[in-house]
Each structure stands twice: as structure tokens, then as C-alpha cells.
Amino acid sequence: MATGTELRQGSPAKRAAIVRAALEVFVREGYARASVDAIAATAGVSKRTIYDYYGDKEQLFLATVRETVEQQTAAFERLLDDTVGTAEDLEGALVAFGRAFATEVARSPQRSALLRLMIAEAAHFPQLLERGGATGGTQRALADRLADLAARGLLDVADPMEAAEFLGVLVTGRVHNHSWYGTVMLDDAEIERLATGGVEVFLKAYRPR
Known part of the structure; x- marks a missing residue:
């Protein structure tokens, strides 16, 4: 060894x-x-x-989680670029983001598998929870994008990390619940409904008044 x-x-x-x-x-x-x-x-x-x-097996396990999270974070950043971009139409951009991300969450076997694995093993490997676990990188990337939108006057965001957490939960939380963390397949219409509803709630809280 x-x-x-x-x-x-x-x-x-x-x-x-x-x-x-x-x-x-x-x-x-x-x-x-x-x-x-x-x-x-x-x-x-x-x-x-x-x-x-x-x-050894322990280091392989930790590296597998770390490298998979890094791959998923890089893919998430590309998704942000493709959907939010310059966001001239804020609501349309966030709905496009929410729909795409919710679809990925609902239908990616790898993403669901990683989340279930980390939940199952976190008690034995507390380092899995460092820097936000499976969602830390994506939350930071989303927070940066929301901070940029706030700087342009499109959102009223005092705490970008908190706002990113809320948006992530609103877009994906019900998708996780309805799909049993990727176990049950959701159709496009259901994903659209869940993601759009989440974005609408987010904008009610964070759109400038």
C-alpha cells in the first residue's frame, strides 16, 4: 500500500x-x-x-466525494453562465436556471447517489460536511451571481450566501421531496411547476421594492 x-x-x-x-x-x-x-x-x-x-480505502472514499463534488460544482457554474448570464430579464433568467437545475437534481443519478452516500456516511466522516458538504461549492457560486445581480439593482440582497441557500431550497427542496431524492421520476411539467413556484417565492422576498 x-x-x-x-x-x-x-x-x-x-x-x-x-x-x-x-x-x-x-x-x-x-x-x-x-x-x-x-x-x-x-x-x-x-x-x-x-x-x-x-x-487506502478511506482516502479513496474521501477523494471520490471531493472530486465528484468538484465536477458537479464546475457543471453548476456552467449552468449559471448559460441561464442567468447578464440577466436582462431577471425572472425569466431565474426560472430558466431553476428549471435546468431542478431537472438536473431530479434526473441525475450521480448527484442523487452522492447526496445519499454523504448522508449515510457523514456520522463516520465528519469532514464530509466541511465547507458545506455536497452543496457548499454550488451555494458559493450562486451567491456570487446573486451578489452581482444585487450590485446591478436587480435584487435586494443583504446576505448573498443566505439568499443563495433560500433559492437553492426553493428550487430543489420540493423536487427532492417529490422525487424521493432521485428515486421517483418527475415529468417535465412537474419540474417546471415546482421550479417556477420556488422562483416566484424567492422574488417576492428579494425583488427591490
């Missing part, structure tokens, strides 16, 4: 395959039951490669 000073960065493609396989196995089996052998077989790599890249 490799020590911390001997870990290799290795091939990006191989690391991505290991992370995908590890997430699949950890979600299916839980941390305690998951084996490095099963992860290696699923990824199509040797067990030695996993040890060379990550050291």
Missing part, C-alpha cells in the same frame, strides 16, 4: 474511471462493505493502481 509521499497522480482518464467506479460501489455497498477489489474490477484497473493513486 502506498504512503502519502508515494502517491502518484497518474492518468486523468484512469483516475476518472476509478472515481466513477468507487462512487458506484460505495453507494451500492456503503463504505464498510465496499471493497477495493470490487472497485478495481468495476474500474477495469488493478488494485495496486488504486493504492498507488489513493493510498
